[in-house]
Amino acid sequence: MDLTSTILLLGVLFADTTSHLCFKAASLPPSQLDGFSHWLTLVASPFLWLGICLFLLDFFLWVGFLSRVPLGQGVMAGSITIVGVMVGGRVLFGERITFPRLSAVSLITVGVALVGWGQQ
Numbered sequence: 415m416d417l418t419s420t421i422l423l424l425g426v427l428f429a430d431t432t433s434h435l436c437f438k439a440a441s442l443p444p445s446q447l448d449g450f451s452h453w454l455t456l457v458a459s460p461f462l463w464l465g466i467c468l469f470l471l472d473f474f475l476w477v478g479f480l481s482r483v484p485l486g487q488g489v490m491a492g493s494i495t496i497v498g499v500m501v502g503g504r505v506l507f508g509e510r511i512t513f514p515r516l517s518a519v520s521l522i523t524v525g526v527a528l529v530g531w532g533q534q
Contacts (some may be wrong), residue, residue, distance in 0.1 A: 415483060418482065419482045422482065423474055423479055423516070424477040426472060426475045426476050426479055426492055427494065427495055427498060429475055430472045430495045431495050433464075433465045433466075433468035433469045433472060434465075434499050435465075435502045435506060438506075439461040439506070440456055440461035440465060450512050474498070476492065479492070487529060490526050493522060496519060497519055
C-alpha cells in the first residue's frame with residue numbers, strides 16, 4: 415500500500431470510528447424519553463449531525479481508498495475500525511470488553527494485517 419492509500423485508510427478509520435461513537439452519544443439523551451419526544455431530542459443532538467457529516471466524509475475517503483487498492487485488500491483493511499469502536503465504547507461509554515470480544519478483535523486484527531498489508 416502506498417503513502418496516499420495509507421493516508422486515505424487512516425482517514426477512513428478515523429471518520430468511521432468517530433461517526434459510530436457520535437451516533438452512540440446521540441442515542442443516549444440525558445432523560446429517558448419515549449416516542450416522538452425521543453426522536454425530537456435525537457434530531458436536536460449535535461452528536462447526530464457530527465456523526466452524519468463524518469459518515470459523508472467517510473464515504474468519500476472510502477471511495478478514494480478503494481479506487482487505489484484491490485477490493486479484497488481494501489475491505490479487509492477497512493474492517494479494522496471494529497478495534498477503534500470497541501476501545502472508544504470502553505473509554506467513552508464504559509462498555510465492557512469481555513474475553514470473547516477481545517479474542518475476536520485480536521483475530522480480526524491479525525487477519526487484517528495478513529491480508530491488508532500482505533504481498534499481492
